[in-house]
Amino acid sequence: MRRSPAGVLLAAVLTICLSVPLLAQPAARQAVLVTGASTGIGRKITELLATRGYFVYAGARKPEDIAALSRIPNVQGIRLDVTIPAEIAAAVTTVEKAGRGLHGLVNNAGVAVIEPLIEIDEQDLAFQMDVNVMGPYRVTKAFSRMLIASKGRIVTTGSLSGFVAGPLSGPYSMSKHAVEAFTDALAAEMSRFGVKVSVVEPGNYKSEIGTTLQARMRARGKSYDASAFQQEMKRFQDGAALGSNDPEPDDVAEATWHALSDPNPKLRYLVVPNQRQADLTIRKVLLVAAQLNQGHRYSYSRDSLVAMLDQVLTRVGGAAK
Ligand SMILES: NC(=O)c1ccc[n+]([C@@H]2O[C@H](COP(=O)([O-])OP(=O)(O)OC[C@H]3O[C@@H](n4cnc5c(N)ncnc54)[C@H](OP(=O)(O)O)[C@@H]3O)[C@@H](O)[C@H]2O)c1
Incomplete structure (x- = not known):
């Protein structure tokens, strides 16, 4: 049946009007796993993704953090210490059983260890690497099958410290430099599977990373009296060297969302407050x-x-x- 010109116009307008809400609503919530979601940058990423149409598996370690994350709509807190293989395996089972697949992995969990390289105990350097380098490696490897199946995304939270290094920041900078190589190699390997890989490099933003560092220094109970960097280390130990005026990491969360959702994500996102x-x-x-x-x-x-x-x-x- 031939339509009149007015009929054709009406049909076109109706098609556009009906398809706008359909386009605005994702067909089904794609799932993303965020590690280190209890505080700081990970918490911001979790909140933003949950409001932008994703279902978020939010990794945390303390029961109260898992419960608090699960109270956010479209978020399921899951127990995930990135240094414990059994917890990673259990997280894979949880995500597989839920049946949503996995569109994205955000390797965000991280800690900072600040100490001169010629004085740091090997155990402290190993701890730094275990969380910031081995963590993303373990979690990415464990979820790689699901991410390949979805032709998904992998985003790691790097740092300016992946490029710059100075006195006392050696352990942290070494770990974040490793994240840069991890990203480059992983991106090259995953491209054949249609999985896109990015690293978000934040400058200084408000989070718990400084207070966690200070608490660990206190718990270790190490004396810096004989240190060649005694004054600087004491300033970290008593908190004086920890910045408190940094902005909230909203821009970091936005960059992570872009890396997960844009058809052409960048490999590197430098996100700095100044x-x-x-x-x-x-x-x-x-x-x-x-x-x-x-x-x-x-x-x-x-x-x-x-x-x-x-x-x-x-x-x-x-x-x-
Ligand atoms: N804030 C900044 O200025 C800045 C700048 C550049 C890069 N970054 C990076 O941003 C990421 C997030 O740090 P943040 O600044 O938001 O600090 P944060 O508030 O201290 O958050 C760190 C998160 O990592 C988690 N975490 C620590 N060890 C873990 C482990 N073994 N397994 C699983 N989760 C673990 C913490 O969980 P718990 O609460 O259980 O300890 C917390 O959820 C890190 O990779 C950090 O290096 C931060």
């Missing part, structure tokens, strides 16, 4: 390029370096207007 922290990071990366280019048989000229920079900017689209 120009100074961006400056610190970008200059450090450029400095490393200059250092690698310094005085050897295959060094590039300045013009060649500038041309290279132009080429990568064209490829990534990374320059401000």
Whole structure:
């Protein structure tokens, strides 16, 4: 049956009107697992994803945190210490049994260990690596089958400390530098399965990471009286060196959401609260390029370096207007 022009118009308008609410509502809530969801950045990510149409499995360790997370609509708190393989295996079973599949994994759980490299006990350095490096490795490996099945996303919370390092921050910076390599290698491996991998690099934001560091230092009961960095370590121990005016990590959560939901997520999301922290990071990366280019048989000229920079900017689209 042929329609009149008015009929065709009416049908088109109706189609658009009916499809708008359908487009705005995801067909079914995709599931995302967030590790370290009890406080700080992980808690913000959990809250944001739950309001943006996702079902969130929120990993935590204390029963009261698991219960509090489960009270958020579209969130299920699950017990998950990223250093305990049995808890990771149990989390996989829980997510599999729920039958929603798994669209995304957010490797967010992390701790900071601050101590001079020439003085730190091996056990403390191992603890740093166990949580921040082995944690993402273990959890990603355990959930990889589900993420490949969904052609999903893996997002890890890195840090500016994945690029910069200074006195006392050696343990933490080593762990976050490892997260950069983890991300690059994982992204290259997972691309053949259609799984996209990103790392979100926050600057300084409000969280419990400083108070947790201080509590652990107190619990370890180590004396820094004989330390070559006595004054600096005491400032960490008594909390004076811990910033308290940092902003809430809303922008970090937004970047994580983008990495999980955008058709073309970025590999790296630098998220900083001010120009100074961006400056610190970008200059450090450029400095490393200059250092690698310094005085050897295959060094590039300045013009060649500038041309290279132009080429990568064209490829990534990374320059401000
Ligand atoms: N805040 C910043 O300025 C900043 C900057 C750059 C990067 N980051 C990174 O952001 C991530 C989140 O840290 P945050 O700043 O939000 O600190 P936070 O408030 O202390 O949160 C850390 C989270 O990790 C969890 N966690 C610690 N050890 C764990 C383990 N073994 N297994 C599972 N979960 C564990 C904590 O759980 P419990 O409550 O049970 O201890 C908590 O949920 C970390 O990877 C951190 O390195 C933070």
